[in-house]
Amino acid sequence: MASMNDVARQAGVSVVTVSRVVNNSANVNELTRTRVLKAIKDLKYKPNRVAKRLRSKSLSGNLLGVMIPDIRNPFYVDVLRGIEDVAYHNNYAIIVCNFGQDETKEKMYLDILQSESIDGLIVAPVREDDAKVISLVKSGLPLVCVDRGLVSVDVDVVLVDNVKGAFLAVDHLAKKGFKRIAYIAGKPEIPSSRYRGEGYRKALESNGLMYDEGLVKYGDSSHESGVRLCAELLEMDPRPDALFTGNNLITLGALETIHNLGLSIPQEVGIVGFDDMPWSSSLNPSLTAVRQPAYEIGKRAAELLIHRISEPGRAAISMMLNTELIVRKSS
Amino acid sequence: MASMNDVARQAGVSVVTVSRVVNNSANVNELTRTRVLKAIKDLKYKPNRVAKRLRSKSLSGNLLGVMIPDIRNPFYVDVLRGIEDVAYHNNYAIIVCNFGQDETKEKMYLDILQSESIDGLIVAPVREDDAKVISLVKSGLPLVCVDRGLVSVDVDVVLVDNVKGAFLAVDHLAKKGFKRIAYIAGKPEIPSSRYRGEGYRKALESNGLMYDEGLVKYGDSSHESGVRLCAELLEMDPRPDALFTGNNLITLGALETIHNLGLSIPQEVGIVGFDDMPWSSSLNPSLTAVRQPAYEIGKRAAELLIHRISEPGRAAISMMLNTELIVRKSS
DNA sequence: GTGAAAGCGCTAACAT
């Protein structure tokens, strides 16, 4: 790999001049510029991003970090695509870390990102009081939260109204005549699990249904926990007649269990999932779901982040996007 | 962020000694080590990965690059998880680039990865004669191909027997009595699209069915192309009575079209997909599919890569893993 | 308009 030094020698100028040309700095003679440009081409010179980042913390290294809770979840995949598209168009590369809802892994990856001198970070923290993330914000690293907020610190957040989204789902089930509606939640420490639980509760109340603690099961937000908790619920006597599932991995797991048990949907058990998927209408039966604008969440988050990088002082913004209930045949 | 220098001053030693302690080098007095360790703790010192990578190209910067063709495809998500698990356990961080089957984007990301001084790269090249990737291999960068190989250069590859996998699928359809079996392929320049086409053709022949060019449609490997090409096929007269779909995004797209058209599966049209999904059994109807061991492909690739990093000279290995036909109700 | 010198945080080679 040719370095700036090689280019300088080839063009008969100093490295500084090469640097100026590379960074489109003014004050460079047109003739010199042409000569340098030619040398760059001849030597196939590519700026070394590592050296650049090392030298100038102040200047942008054009690198963003993204912390994804679970890459298997199509919701996060779409968030990621939104982030990526914006990053790409603004000349940022992103380093993606999938911590699999694991707090230890999260901490390790955060350390790595920090020590990679990233310019900014988009993260869905494992908990609202995530000490590591909070300290990162306080250290001045431009940071945007998606899907989950942070307490005790002012930070940009992009998410949906989880209470309302869950309300939509459960209210719909109640209006359809379901009486014993269960809620299969994700990890209890994840804010959205609780907010969705709140919406669930409110919808029950508003429809004159009793809140029964036994019908709420918390898991670890995975497909597997969807399978298991759904089985636990359907073994109860009397069993629930409908399910509200807390994310689409859980939904898919629950569907698997229902099919294995040979129960018919929605006759024997209805189901509404939080998060829509591109293939929801191809499921058996087609799935009623609360749609979050995942791609847009990612897009907005990336925009906010890039904005904050260029204007670190500005006040924190909290964006709440709308959810939408898509009624299909599972309810 | 405290630097090595800060630690050195605090502990009353030189940076070199600190470096030795950090890297567990021998030849360091127990007492000094303790003092340094304390200073590290007190100052919350974290080694700067950027500086480390800049200084020693020879030494490992503990960073791998991964080029993913399309993060929306669950197959690649599982490959990624396999890579990630191995990387994590070997103390490597990974920088993931999703190029969305876009050759321009691929080239840009490859440049970035190179200029980030990564230690190794796992990539699914857009084409077998991908000039950029080939030049990377020739430059000596440890590199492993997944899912797709490379011509004219000796390189580690991990993939499945696509011809055989496709044969399994189409042979199964033929044995089930389907006569006009269509193939919805991905991008024609992707090797696996062609190999799967070859298996398709062989299975037709072996079952005494005629190969009809009109029944083969190439697209861009996306959900959308699955939707569109399936519609084109089903508008034909006479229309195909079965579909073999080239990847799971295409499968999902095709299913959508079939449902929209109100055709019953498998009575009016059978379908077998390449790639199984965790929720295949929850689809309507449950999907017959060729399963690739995606997670293991990623795992093996990462192992090969780490191995090659420590032993750059070793001969290239080509690993071909087995596929498996999982028969469900769509065929 | 251009260059010389210093330094980002770290490690390698060579002292001591």
Add this chain to the structure above:
DNA sequence: ATGTTAGCGCTTTCAC
């Protein structure tokens, strides 16, 4: 067992 010196590739003064 520890320190000194040099330098990775680049940007940033501050000269000229």
